[in-house]
Amino acid sequence: MIKIELNQELLDKHIEEIYKSVDKLIIKILKKKLYSKERACLIYIKENLINILKADNNEMKRFINYFKKNFPNVIGNINEKEKNWKRIYRIVRKDIFEKEYDNWGKRSKYGTYFFVDKIGLKTCPYCNRNYTFIVDEDSGKLRAEIDHFHPKSIYPFLAMSFYNLIPSCSICNHTKKDKNNLNLLNPYEMQYNHFKFSYIPQKINFYILKKEKYDFNNFEIKLFGNNANLEVFKLEELYKQHKDIVLELLIKKVYYPKSYIKELKKFGFNDDEIYRYLLCNYKKDEDLHKRPLSKLIKDISRELSLI
DSSP states (O other): OOOOOOOHHHHHHHHHHHHHHHHHHHHHHHTSOOOHHHHHHHHHHHHTHHHHHTOOHHHHHHHHHHHHHHOGGGSOOTTSOGGGOOHHHHIIIIIIIHHHHHHHHHOSSSSHHHHHHHHOOSBOTTTSOSBOOOEEETTEEEOOEEEESSOTTTOGGGTTOGGGEEEEOHHHHHHHTTOOOTTOOOTTTOOTTSOEEEEEESSTTTTSOOGGGOOGGGEEEEEESOHHHHHHTTHHHHHGGGHHHHHHHHHHHHHSOHHHHHHHHHTTOOHHHHHHHHHSSOOSGGGGGGSTTHHHHHHHHHHTTOO
16 A cells, blocks of 8 residues: 655665575585475576565566476465475475575564664555554564565565565554465555545535534545455455544544635645644655555545645
8 A cells, every 4th residue: 555665775785685695505405415306496596596586576476487387396385284395395495585584583784673674664555554663672672574475485485585575564464464366566566546545425415514414424435446455454444444534534624624724824834834734644655654544644635625
């Protein structure tokens, strides 16, 4: 729902740091006795490691199709018990990428806290409902969870790919879990117009602006956007519980007519300042991640012509 703006410096650092570690793990395993198909798979990963680590969502899908065609045994099955895992799947997942992911979480120089902090998101990009603040102090550590956009249990070779690591709230991460839906929009490829909120009046006289007549039964919240994201993250169901926010905007429409806004401008307030004062929200798209429910507030207030 909320676009993640690329931090090129962080991407470059990620490739540099993770490549060195993963490459060492692969070299170590290649010294062992392997079947020819297993060796071919590991050599392919080694030779394409940089491209795998920096692959955007379209490129990740191409790698997925390549592995399905050429090394299908490295594609996981979430319903399969560990004892039934193919050996090459176990090697790629447990001995290389999952091992690197676990080590990454423990590093102080370039680890998960550094990564989440530098991305700079303040709210979950999947739902824009929960904060994703970070605390990295001696007294205690807190950070957003990191969702694997393409599940590492199914595609272990993508477990450390930069665009596959999405800081998210615990609700979205656990809701999505191992769901393998290739139609999902990755937050890095989202545009701010890919999702749009609207309100649907339930009564014909709804537009008669009287604050006394507005209540939760008079309207519904509607969210338009990519169906896969709406279904996987239960976004419409969750946002129906935020009618109080829309109700406040409807009442503000009554209290703050255009004449009132013009009066504020006479006191020297600019449009952005008035927007923040009246709606407690950010106006610019690139700032929407800074506050929960900001997308909902912006879309509905625009629909109401509040500002």
